[in-house]
Amino acid sequence: MRGIYLVTNRGLCRGRLLLDVVAEAVKGGVACVQLREKETPTRAFVEEALAVKNILAPHRIPLMINDRIDVALACGADGVHIGQEDMPYETARRLLGPKAIIGLSVETWEDVEAAQKLEVDYIGVSPVFATPTKTDTKEPWGLEGLRKVKAFSRHPLTAIGGISEANAREVTEAGADCLAVVSAICSAENPAGATARLKHVFDEALRRRDRRVSRDISF
């Protein structure tokens, strides 16, 4: 999985329906959508997840659920994204089965090392930059930290935290396989256009990175 990874936040949708923002992101070419709801009652969360799944499934875009394995099981999501305070990876894998996509946030170098032993599908390098969206995070990794994680980790990297069109190129060059964004799409004037522009920058930067890697290998 490579590309633009939307993490939802209904509070940042500027009064628009979350479902409409997701549909716009799909038009713009989003690669993955993660539903993140910390206040919504379980029943409403499941209903919303089913509605988002209906939008994504025809395009084979994976639906990820943040933290709540019960909601993921209830709606038949493709996977879950777990943080260090959420369900331990092994428990999540046992409950969801071998086919589920499981992503894990890494906020410290110890987290990166510990993830090396886990069969996670990606690690979420969080936060790359300081972000007002999530206030309970550790020190930002920065581009240097992201490069260091890329060089060490055997897992694909999803970069999150403060990513926008302005820094998408350098974040991708530093090693991100997915660019996770919240407000850069949710709060955009035109979420479809914002997604498409992020995707364009990402695709270009990734092409250059892949060329560089193949050149390094050919030497």
Added chain:
Amino acid sequence: MRGIYLVTNRGLCRGRLLLDVVAEAVKGGVACVQLREKETPTRAFVEEALAVKNILAPHRIPLMINDRIDVALACGADGVHIGQEDMPYETARRLLGPKAIIGLSVETWEDVEAAQKLEVDYIGVSPVFATPTKTDTKEPWGLEGLRKVKAFSRHPLTAIGGISEANAREVTEAGADCLAVVSAICSAENPAGATARLKHVFDEALRRRDRRVSRDISF
């Protein structure tokens, strides 16, 4: 399942460890314990649930988890208690299997009627009296409401909301098969003694109720 049903609230434990209060309630003869955590991160909730299970399992006292089916699955709880805003009953049953104990809160007469079609293991008549512990509840049922539900419903009744030693007898006489309490045990000076006294009042009232029923039948 009949008897005293402890619903936990760590904020009401007067600075004592929740685990210690649960252990005291076990000494006092509690019949069932429900863990209710609305703010605790998933990982800590699972760890707490496993610790409570270790206390209850040797006594074959069921462990119930409020709302969170993922936590129930992760710790191997005996069941879940769901409210009207939590996972729909059918989904909960599908995820937990036929052996799980599933209790459902009923706050209106419509809820009671709807529950009649569901294979729930009990309904939680909530709140019987006004209670400061839970502020998002509907109008209290009162003893009259409880009697009406008892006469109509095919399910065992767990009464909750404002139950204490002072009203335990009349609540049991009105039809409760379990008395669910939060502060009456969590905030008690002596949780073991409080549980034992509630159980004594309940057992006495239930014996009188059973005698009355068998007398009614023999006529």
